[in-house]
Amino acid sequence: MSPLTPHPYMGNSTETAHARMLSAVGASSVEELFEQIPADHYGTQGITLPDGIVSEAELERHVDGILRSNANTRDHLSFLGAGSWQHYIPAVCDEIAGRSEFLTSVWGTPSSDHGRNQAWFEFSSQLGELLDLEFVGLPVYSWGSAGGNALRMAARLTGRNRVIVTAAIDPERRAVIESYCGKQGSARALEILDLGYDPATGQVDLDDLAAKLDDSIAAVYIDTPNHLGVFETQAAEITTRVHAVGAEMIVGTDPLSLGIVAPPASYGADIVIGSTQPLGVPLNAGGGVGGFIATRDEERYAREFPTLQVSLTDTLVAGERAFGLTLFGQSSYGSREEANDWTGNSVYLWAIRNTVYMALMGPAGFSEIGSTIISNAHETAQRLSAIDGVTVRFPSEYFKEFVIDFNDTGLTVADINKRLLADGIFGGKDLSVDFPELGQSALYCVTEVHSESDIDRLTSSLRKAVQR
Amino acid sequence: MSPLTPHPYMGNSTETAHARMLSAVGASSVEELFEQIPADHYGTQGITLPDGIVSEAELERHVDGILRSNANTRDHLSFLGAGSWQHYIPAVCDEIAGRSEFLTSVWGTPSSDHGRNQAWFEFSSQLGELLDLEFVGLPVYSWGSAGGNALRMAARLTGRNRVIVTAAIDPERRAVIESYCGKQGSARALEILDLGYDPATGQVDLDDLAAKLDDSIAAVYIDTPNHLGVFETQAAEITTRVHAVGAEMIVGTDPLSLGIVAPPASYGADIVIGSTQPLGVPLNAGGGVGGFIATRDEERYAREFPTLQVSLTDTLVAGERAFGLTLFGQSSYGSREEANDWTGNSVYLWAIRNTVYMALMGPAGFSEIGSTIISNAHETAQRLSAIDGVTVRFPSEYFKEFVIDFNDTGLTVADINKRLLADGIFGGKDLSVDFPELGQSALYCVTEVHSESDIDRLTSSLRKAVQR
C-alpha cells in the first residue's frame, strides 16, 4: 500500500481534502470512521492487488497490449451467427449511444430523465409497429431471458406448469430458459417438453406437437426463423391448435425480418419475443444481446409483465407530455417477496441504439434490408452448394442463416473451419455437438454486410478446404 | 444521372417536397429557377461523377477498403517527429472535441455560442499561463503560419522589411514563412536572412547574428527547442542584442516543454509562437497542426494581431460573464482591402482539444511530462549511441528530438529506415536532403509514449540494420 497520491478519478484524494473533512466530522483518522466493523471481521489475507496504473497512457498501453491479439469480424470475414449477428451499425447509433448524458444516466425524475424516457418510449413504440403489438416492455437481458419470462407469464396466465419448447433452438437460449423455468427443480418449476423438428424442413414436426399438446400445457414456444435458419410456415396452424387447448402461443422472431415477413401477431401469437441485438448493437464478444417482450395491450397480459415499461402521460402544464413507469408496483422492486418474477438493470442503453436504428431505417429500410439479407443468403447458399460434397440441409424457407451439410466431404466442421481461419475467414458455427443428428453441419450466417466478393472469397477458400 | 431518389442527407429530396415548394414559388420546374444563368455558361462536358453510394454500409466498406492499407503509428513503433509529434491523447480530449455541439458550431451570437467561446477563452488563458503572457490569439493554421504572421507583425511594428530567421528550422515551416513573407516578390515582401547554427551545438551562431543584425532588421526569429531538437541556451543574450537594435524578438517553442523550461517571455521575447498539436491533437497525417501567437497585453502588439481573439466581458445581467471577439475590426473580415494581413477559418476545434488537454494536465502534469520526455529522449540517445557507428550529433541540450548521425555506418538513412520498417518501425526523419551538411543523419523523436521495451526493440533492430 502506497502513501496517499492524488488520483485523477478522485478529486478529494488529497491531504487537504482529507484534513478538511476529518476536521469537520471531528475525527482524527479515517480509520475511526469504521468503528462499526468488529476487528475480527477484517480480512486477514490482505489485499494482494497491485497499486494502480494511474497514468492513462500507461493504462491504455497495458490494456491495449492484451486486447490487440484478438481477431475480430472486422479484420476477418465472418459467417458466424447463431444468436449474435453481424449487421451494419449506422454511425448515428454510435453517436447517440455514446452521448455522456445517456451513458451515465441512472434513475432521476421523469423530468430530469425526460429525454431518455422518451427515447425508451420510442423504442417500444417503434418495435410495436414492427411487431404490430401495442404493449411493449423495456428490454430484458437477452432472447433467452425473454423466453424464460414469457413462459413464466404463460404459466401464470393459464395456471398450468408444463410448456412445449421448440427443439430447433439455440442451445444457449434453451439453457437460459431452463434456468428461468427452474431446471434444478423447485416448487414453482415449469416442466419443459421438447417439440421436435421435421428433418426434411427444419420446421415443427406437427405430429410431435399433436402428441404433446393438451390442456395441461401452458404455452407452446417456437422461433421463426429458428436456430436452423428456417421460417415456420405452419405458424398459423400451430397457433390455432395451441389456442384450441387454451394455451398461450409464444413466438420468437428476428426483428430484422419483419420488413418482409408477417409479424407473429398477424397469425395470433400472444406473446412475441426476440433479440434486440440486430437493431444496431455490436457483437461485443456476446455482450451485445438483448431481448424484447410484447403483447396485445390487454390488461390480462400487461399485469404479468416482469419488465419495466414507460408510459406516456401528461404534466402539470397543459398539453405537455412526459413519461413515467407504468405498473411499477408489480415489478420486483415493488413486490419483493411477493414477486412472481424479477427485474433489475437490463440493457437499457441498447434500447437507445435500437430506437435510433429503427428511426433511421423506417419502413423502407426494413423492407430493403430484409430483401437484401434473404437474397444474399440464398445466393450464397446456392453458390456454396455448387462445391463438391457441400449441400444445403434445409434448402428453401430460410432467412439469413442456413445449415451447410459437410458430411459428404468426409471432413469435420472443425477441420474445415481451421482451414478457413488460415485464410482469414470465420466459418459457420459448428452444429455437430449440439445437433448430432445433423452430423458434420455448420450454421452459416449471411447478411447485408457481405458483398459478392466476400462470397467469392469464401467459396474459393471453402472449395480449397474440402479438396483432399 | 438517375431519377430522383430520396437521399438520407436531404430530407426534401422527395417528389412531395419538390412539388410543394415548386407550387409555393409558382414555378413548374426546378430548372426555371436557374433563369439567371445564361445558357452558354453551362458546363458542356457534363459531370462525369458516378452516382452516389447511398447505402452507408456500402460507403463505409468502400472507404475502409481504401484506408485499411495504411500503416500507422499505432500498429508501428514510430520515431518520427519533425513538426508532428506523437503524444498521448487523453480520452477526455476525444470525448469533448467529438461533441456534436462543438463539431458543428459556426458563428452564432455570444449567447448561443457561449460555451464554445468560453472554451476558447480558456484556451488562451491556459496557454497564457504556460507562456507567461497575457495576450493570446485564437489559433492559426500552423507553427509556420504563426511564424509568417509574427514576422509580418514585427515588420509593421518596426516599419522595417528585413527579418532574420534561424536556419535550424523545419523546412516545411520555413517554406510557409516564405510564402507569408512574399517569397515571389511584391511591394510588401519581407527579405529573409538566414541565421546560421553552430555545427557543434546546433544552437545559434552568434557571430553570424552579429554579422547580420542591424537597425534595418525588423525581427529575429529563433526556435527553442529548434528543428535539430536543441534548446537555445543563448536565448537571453540574443534577445538583448535584438532589442538593442530596436527589433522584435520572436521565439518559437514547444508548449509541452514549458513545464520544465522557462517560457521565452521570461528572457524578454516579444512575440512567442509555436505549435498547438502536441496539446492533445492527433497526427492526422499532418492535419493535426495548429499554431499560436502570444504577446504581452500591450496595445502596440494587440493592434497588430491578424487573428481573432475572444475577450471576457459582462452582459445585461449583473454579475454575468460572456465572451466576445475583441479587435474584430482589424481582422480581414472588417478591413477588406485595407487589411495588412488576413484570417479565416483556422483550427478552432483543436483549441477545444488544447484547452481540455491543458486543464487535465495542470501544473503537475506539465512538469511531469516534460521530465519524462526529456529523460526518455536522453536515455534513448545514450543507448542508441552505444551501437557501433551510431552517434548523437548534438549530444547535450535537447528536449524530445535529437539528431542521430549514421555517417560512420556507411549506410544511408533511407536504407536504414527501410530495414527498420521491415521490423515494423518508423525510423527517424531523414535529414540528408534538407540538411546536407549533416550527411546521413536522422532526427529521432522520443516522447512519453515510448516505453523502455519500445527502445529495446529499436535498439536491437537498429543494431541489426547497421551491421553489414
Added chain:
Amino acid sequence: WSEPVIMEMGAPGRRGTVPPTAWGSGDPSAFVPSGLRRTQAPGLPEMSEPDVLRHYLHLSQQTMGMVGISLFGTCTMKYNPRISERIIARPYVADVHPAQDPATMQGVLQIVHQFSEALTALSGMAAFTFQPGGGAAAAFTHTAVTRAYHASRGELGQRTEIITTAQAHPSSPSTAAAAGFDVITLPTEEDGYPSVEALRAAVSDRTAALMVNNPDDMGIYNPHIKEWVDIVHEAGGLCFYDHANFNGVMTRLRAAELGFDACMFMLHKTFGVTKGGGGPAVGAYGCSEELSKFLPGPRLEKVNDGFVLVESPSSLGRIREYLGNVPQVIAAYTWLTAMGGNGLREAADLSVLTNNYMEKRILKIPGITKAFPQVTKRRLEMTRFSLAEITAETGVTAVDIQNRMTDFGIDAFWLSHEPWTIPEPFTPEAGEAWSIEDIDYWIDVLAHVVDEARSDAELVKTSPHNQAVARANMSGLDDPERWATTWRAYQRKNGQQ
C-alpha cells in the same frame, strides 16, 4: 424546446439510412414463403438522417445523467472513465463474435480471467461468473446455484425457504420467490438490523439459503454477521453476500473470510462502469470452491498456451447467453487497473469520510433527521435521512424536494427501497468521485430547497420549473384505460387512431 415524439415526425418518402442492395440475381420476395409475407408496412417514421440525429441529440440534452450532480444513493455513482469507453468501442472488443475460435480471442479471455482473479483477491471466492446482467440477475444466479447445490445433496425437496431481511435489496427476496422458494424476511430491530435471536427462530432444516447485504442502505453494519453465517451453515443453508454496498468496505472485508459461500459485485456501480440508464451491466457472481462446479458455464480455464472454454458437467447451464457483458468486464478491469489496491482503499476511505462529512452538514438543516438515530456509531458509505418533520410542517414531501433539486442541476436522490422503514426517506451517497465543492453545493441546494418549502411550499410542490418538462402526472400509469407503452396505444386510447 418541446421535442415531438418520433412517431409524429417525418414525411413520406424520406430516408434515414439505406441498406446495401442485394447483389444476387433472384427476386428477393420470392424467397419469403408466400403465407408469411408482410402485407402492410410497419408504421415507422420516415425521416432524413440529420433529422434522426438531431432528434436524439435533443433527447440526450433533455437527460441530466452525471453531467449534472448525482449522489443517487445505494447505487454508488462513480466516475466512468472515458478511456474505458474508448477501449471497448474498438473492433478488438466491439466486433468480436462470441462463437469465434477461442484461440482468436485470447485477449478478451485473458482480461476476463484476470479480472476474475482480482475479484477473488477482493472476496476470497474461488470462482466467478459474469453471465448475470446485473445485481438482480446475480441474486437469481444464487437461487439457481442454491437449487443445484441442494439438489445435488438430495435435499432440494426439503430446503424450501430462503431467509432475507427487511433491509435486503428487493432482488434478494424477489429472486428467491421467483425461484420457487418461500421467503422469510426478518424485520429490522432496534439496532438497525434483525437480532441473532430472530435469525435463530427462522432457521430450520427447511432453510436453503440466507441472502443479505451488509452494511445496509442506511450505512449500518451488522456486527453479528459472522455468527449469522455460522447459524445458517449449521442448519445446512448457504450464505449469499449481496455486495451492492461494497464501496465503503472494499479492501477491508473479504466475503469468504466472513464465512459466506457466495457474493456478488455490481461492476456497473462499484467498478466504475457506466450505468447506461440501466445496463448493460454485470452482477459478478462468485462462490466457494465447493459451489463452483454449479456455476453457469462455460468456464474459462488457463492452459499452457492460453485460455480455453470448458463446459462443466455439473454446471447449472446458463443464466444468460455467452460470457455475459464482456465489454463491461473489460471496462471494469480497466478501471480497477487504474485504481489498484491502493486506489480502492482510498476510494473506500473517501466514500465513508465524505458520507460522514455530508451527514454532519445535512443534520444541521433544521427538520432533517437520521434513520435509527439511536445507532450512534459512524455510518459507512451512506446514511438514510428523513424529511418527515418538514413534510408535517409544510406538506412538502421528499419527492417534491427531489424534483425541486433538479432545477439546480442536481439529479434525484434515492428515497428508499420498499418497505419504507421511516417516513419521507432519502439516501444520498457521496462516493469517492465528487469533489468537496460539489458535495457542498449539493447540501447548499438541499438547505435552500428546505427553506423554500417553508417560505413557498407551492413552488416546491409544483417543481421542477427549469427542466424540459414539468412534473409528470403519475395518476393514470396503472390504469389500463390510460397507460400507453406505445404511441399506437396512446393514439387509440385518445381517439386519435
Added chain:
Amino acid sequence: WSEPVIMEMGAPGRRGTVPPTAWGSGDPSAFVPSGLRRTQAPGLPEMSEPDVLRHYLHLSQQTMGMVGISLFGTCTMKYNPRISERIIARPYVADVHPAQDPATMQGVLQIVHQFSEALTALSGMAAFTFQPGGGAAAAFTHTAVTRAYHASRGELGQRTEIITTAQAHPSSPSTAAAAGFDVITLPTEEDGYPSVEALRAAVSDRTAALMVNNPDDMGIYNPHIKEWVDIVHEAGGLCFYDHANFNGVMTRLRAAELGFDACMFMLHKTFGVTKGGGGPAVGAYGCSEELSKFLPGPRLEKVNDGFVLVESPSSLGRIREYLGNVPQVIAAYTWLTAMGGNGLREAADLSVLTNNYMEKRILKIPGITKAFPQVTKRRLEMTRFSLAEITAETGVTAVDIQNRMTDFGIDAFWLSHEPWTIPEPFTPEAGEAWSIEDIDYWIDVLAHVVDEARSDAELVKTSPHNQAVARANMSGLDDPERWATTWRAYQRKNGQQ
C-alpha cells in the same frame, strides 16, 4: 447553470491526468540547461478528471451548434455525416504520421488523389492542392500563385493590381492586399454587380488578377462573367473563381469552362465537412495546367504501383505544412461518394428551390424587403433581405432579431460581410439538408419575432432570454483598458491580481 471559468476551479494537489513516468535512470531536471529551467509553475487549474470532463460537457451544452437550427447564410450549413467522423477518428487516419514513407500511407494518398480528380470533374481545373486551411487561405494561395506566375514571366514588377468587387468575400481583397497588391474594388451597380464598363476601366497592364465569386451572397449571378474573364485575360491577368457560393450551381457550372484559371472550394462548407467552430477546414485550390507547376507542394503523382510525393522545381513552396488537413479531405471524399453526381445535382436544385420557397414566405412578413429588388429573376442559393423598415418603425435591429431567434432554438443568421450595401441586412441560406418543416419553423419564428418587435420592442432588444447568458456587452471589447483575452489579463484589469 452558471459555469465558472476553469481558471477559478480546482484545488491544490488534484490531478486530471498523469503522464507516464520516465523509465531512464538519470535525474530529468539535470537535462534542462540550467539557465533555462522554469522557476515558477504555470498557474493552471488543478482538477480531477471527472471535473474537467463535466466542465467541458457543460460548455458543450451551452453551445447551440447545428443541434439547433442554423440557416447561417454564405456558409452553406450542411449535414455532417457521422460516418465521416467515425472514419477519420480511426488509426488509419488519425495516427498516420505525415513523414511516413509514402509506401505506408497509400490509402490516404489514394483518397487525396481521387478527391482531387472529383474536383477536376466539377471544375475542369487540372490540379488541386489541399494545403490551404480554409477559404481565405485558398485566396491567399491564389495571390501567391499570381506572384509566381507573373514573376516567371518577368512581369511581377509591373502587375501590382488585383481587381475584386464590393460583393467579393473579404478574403479576396484582404489576401490580395496582404500579398502586396493594390486592390481595386468595383462597386455594385444597378443590376446587382459591377458593369462590364467598370471592369474595362479598371483593367490595365498593371492588372495581376481578378478575384470574384459568382453568384454572390445576394444570390445574384453576374451573367457577363465570361466576358469579364476575357477582358482580364486580354490584359494579361489571371482569373480566380471564389467558389464559396458553389452550392447552388454545382454540376451546372465548371470554372474552367467559364474561362477561369483557378478556383477554390470550401470542403468544410460545400462538401459536408464539419465546421468545428472555424476549422480545421480546407480551401481546395485548383488551377489550370499552365499554373499547376506553381502549386504549393508536394505534388501527388500516380506511378505504376501507387502514389508518390514529388517536389516540383517551380512550386511556390508551401502555403501550409504537409498535405493540409487530410482528415477533412477524407471526410469530404466520403460525403461526395455518398452524394455522387446525382446527389450533388439534387443538392444544388434543392438549395435553390428551398431558397426561393423561403424568399416567397419571408417577403410576406410585413416590413421585410429584399436587397436589389429590381433584380427580379429568381435568386440562386440565397437571398439577402433587409429589416430596415422594421428598425425604422420599432428600433429593433437585425442583431436584436438574431439574438431573439436563438431563444427559439434557432442559431444566428448571417447579416452581411462588410461593406453593408443595404441597411439591417440578413442572409439566411437554406441549403439542402434542412427539412421543409424546419424551414417553415424558422420563418414562423422570424415572423413571430418581428411581431414581438412591434408589440414589445424591449423584449427583443434585451434578448436573448433563454440562453446560457444574456446579451453580451460589446462596448469594451476594443478598449485596451478593458479587453482581456486571458484570465490573467482580466484579473489584472479588474484589480484581482
